[in-house]
Amino acid sequence: MTELMNTPVAVIAEEHPYCMDYFRSVGVSIADTELTPREIIDALDNEALEDKGFSKEQISSHFIEFLKQAAMLKSTAERSVHSVTIVGGFDKSGTPENFELILKPGDIVCIVGTTGSGKSRLLADIECFAQKDTPTGRTVMVNGKILDGEDRFRLENKLVAQLSQNMNFVVDMSVGEFIAMHAASRMIPDIEATVEAVITCANELAGETFTYETALTQLSGGQSRALMIADTAMLSSSPIVLIDEIENAGVDRRKALELLVKEEKIVLMSTHDPILALMGNRRLAIHNGGVKKVIETDREELAGLEILQCVDEKLMQLRTMLRAGEKISLDMKKFFEL
């Protein structure tokens, strides 16, 4: 790594475009890109560094480490997850769950059960790749293998993206600026095109459009849900998406799931919305802390789903009328005839 320290930053930047960003983040502006990191760091004023809480050694070693990590981040983007296996443990009374579930990219699995039945515990088991060492005694494997100690904690939640009703955008930025920041942190080469794609996609999911300039915190409930889904599908590195009670009517739920499936995500969704639940390939019924049943969505249920979607479509029409300030003057009974 010493050679990196003696290479002009202009040369380093060809392979590691974010290297300039590192210097900016420690408050160092580079006047001449022909200088090497060693020369740049040596020229810094010791007292000024001390004031800022830095030291030259730390900047050098952090710089090298950051480039290493960034390179790793790029390569993990290509890391592939072919399957996630969940092997049952025990419910709260100690009764064995007796199930083994293999999830593949594009699968949608719903989780149903009353509050407190143990849904979040299942999601937590997946998030930490349980190895019989969580209260449920479940085992979670990736690509059929148990992750060994180092791997398990190195991944640092990167396999799992989460989406829930409680989540808000809190940063005070425009949609475009922020999505660009996210894309940059993912080392994506064509940031501009990516940002446009994410916004277009989010607008397709939301009923009402927003632009690059809209402030994140001004998005309506439906719009921010839509943006979270589009961003998670297209920009998050995580192959698994955990969705918790996201039933907001402002989002086209069918399109949202189609998008996640198209992007080869493994989707686990905790929901009581009949439409969402029946859109899943399977659902896990949870009771007393354990998985009681694994229900495959069958033909009969799928037929019911079509009817449900008709009803939903009608409710959407009423919303559109309301939003436009119209009177709801129609024969409602007739309107709901299927």
Place this chain on the structure above:
Amino acid sequence: MTELMNTPVAVIAEEHPYCMDYFRSVGVSIADTELTPREIIDALDNEALEDKGFSKEQISSHFIEFLKQAAMLKSTAERSVHSVTIVGGFDKSGTPENFELILKPGDIVCIVGTTGSGKSRLLADIECFAQKDTPTGRTVMVNGKILDGEDRFRLENKLVAQLSQNMNFVVDMSVGEFIAMHAASRMIPDIEATVEAVITCANELAGETFTYETALTQLSGGQSRALMIADTAMLSSSPIVLIDEIENAGVDRRKALELLVKEEKIVLMSTHDPILALMGNRRLAIHNGGVKKVIETDREELAGLEILQCVDEKLMQLRTMLRAGEKISLDMKKFFEL
């Protein structure tokens, strides 16, 4: 007020039970309630106070001020709002709105319009009692009168309680502990009974029950919405409730509104949910920053509402089935016949 300083705290506590709480909050424990505030404060160690960032003068003057404010808080609980009047201003293009709306306790007014149409601006005008000095040029009066400068800023948001989809409970406490804390801050005499009433009521609104001991942050989406509504209705001092896009299916919306009406609140609700919108006595259609129409909910719409509630009831039944881990094996078309 000097006599207060020379009255034994035991005597003060009869009229001002929270006076002990004040001393606790500044880290002073009272061994003998026969002592007067003056004696207690005089006995404090100057150096220890300096360490804690206090001074004796400050504690004395804050103590008196706190009792004054607490007494005021008690009396404002009885302050009555008979009406709120909104006088129209201009839309974004400068066109006059030409409306005057009088709201009375028990009224429900819905606000409809697309995102960005100006709904939040209207809510903000009400919150700050606009006096032609906000961008919309609207005027908001209480009991038919314009609030003068001091009154307007003294009220410190106390006339308006807010409820929105973005709001979460964030404190790490049990439901019971927290509601008791809220009741105590409202100077309510029978805290225990109040807490029980709020929890019972919230459980009636939510589909699934929770107890005194449940942690606030473990409540499901529907449960926490239900608790927020019950608490706002029964414990908030604010006569006006602004509700923003709260359409969560986990709450019995009809009961929630009935509760707010029963508690004599003036309810303003921004929503696109047909059931909620038709439950209102009136709705304001907003477009381009201005109120375009004031629509009274008529007989025809109310007839439609009944049908909508039937449809909603059926959707709820499906949710209950899902939650219980059942298969949705039914003739969906027949199920939705009205």
Place this chain on the structure above:
Amino acid sequence: MKLVTVAGPPSAGKTAVIIKTAVHLKKIYSKIGVVKFDCLSTSDHLLYKKAGISVVTGLSGNLCPDHYFVSNIDDCLQWAKKKGFDMLISESAGLCNRCSPHIKEIPAVCVIDCLAGAETPKKIGPMLRYADTVAVTKGDIVSQAEREVFSFRVRQANPKASVIFVNGITGQGAYDLSHAFSKATDVDSLEGAKLRFSVPAAICPYCVGEMTIGTDHQKGNVKKMVFKEVEEAAV
């Protein structure tokens, strides 16, 4: 020249609150300047710049931030006078709960956010207790009940201050807050002005850069802990 001191814990939203308040202040005062005090680095000056507000930054670096503030606030006032400002607002990071930049006779604002928990008003100390106005932020993402409890707790910590909920993003409440700012009277110099409360004291070897632990390295104003178990622990 009018001066207002604004302080609050890190990330409470001080900059956003000042920017939203300045929108209303600009209708009264034509030139408003801000001095932003921070420790190591800040990019908030860019936010002020974007909002069209003149700003200088003071970084205390390896000095105690509070002492740095007191040593420089009068120079800031003189700078603002030279620039012809009508009002100068000082924003200090308010890092240590023990500190407080508030000056006698100068309107003092404390910004805190209600996500910080119901115990926070009690813990914040002189920065909150000596403020004239308390601006509470981030109320839009907690429940109404938590807002009410929080505002009660603030009132308990400082019954003399007025409490205003301000949304740093939408600006809701900033109009009300601007009234507190506009109570400032003209001040020519702070020479001889008094702080409302003393800043934290410190004279020990660690004040001059000592990095080694141990009694041999401790001289001067050293305070030793008393190891009382939890039952009697300080509240």
Place this chain on the structure above:
Amino acid sequence: MKLVTVAGPPSAGKTAVIIKTAVHLKKIYSKIGVVKFDCLSTSDHLLYKKAGISVVTGLSGNLCPDHYFVSNIDDCLQWAKKKGFDMLISESAGLCNRCSPHIKEIPAVCVIDCLAGAETPKKIGPMLRYADTVAVTKGDIVSQAEREVFSFRVRQANPKASVIFVNGITGQGAYDLSHAFSKATDVDSLEGAKLRFSVPAAICPYCVGEMTIGTDHQKGNVKKMVFKEVEEAAV
């Protein structure tokens, strides 16, 4: 005796994180103690007590909190040894961004919350940059995108640390964090141990309680601001 230092900005959720981590640590170490450093007051000892963890509180009062920490941490270790603890965890309020309680050879944890904004990791300074492990809290109420950006920014500020998302309420992630704690090796005394970075320096009249503003009252280690306009302002 093992020692771990935990630091972080106020309200980041340090106490909750330690309590949730201790649940897992208790399976390895039978007796765990905590020393809670704060400024004016704290009620966190009650939370520890409720969780069955022995705790002492150290309040720095009118002393600089960082200096107070260095002057007392070895005494804390000796107390913990006497009590027969297997592990001592120090929780310090990490008030000033310039400060850092982290000690060479002792596992160092920094707790920050992702509500604080994307610029925060850059601003936090040595407390974050010299940590071995960074625990990020409050990830459950922001978007996945913000979590990812925040964790990237943390990595930029300290590429050597491992970053773990911990939910202080549900305890999610605490199991992973407990692994970082269990890397601590035995330490007998901190006499002669070195801080990873110097604490803020300060010797001026304000260190001994001066409350008056003005150059007549300023002597010693006084640093004066340079009034550069925003374009050149420090970053």
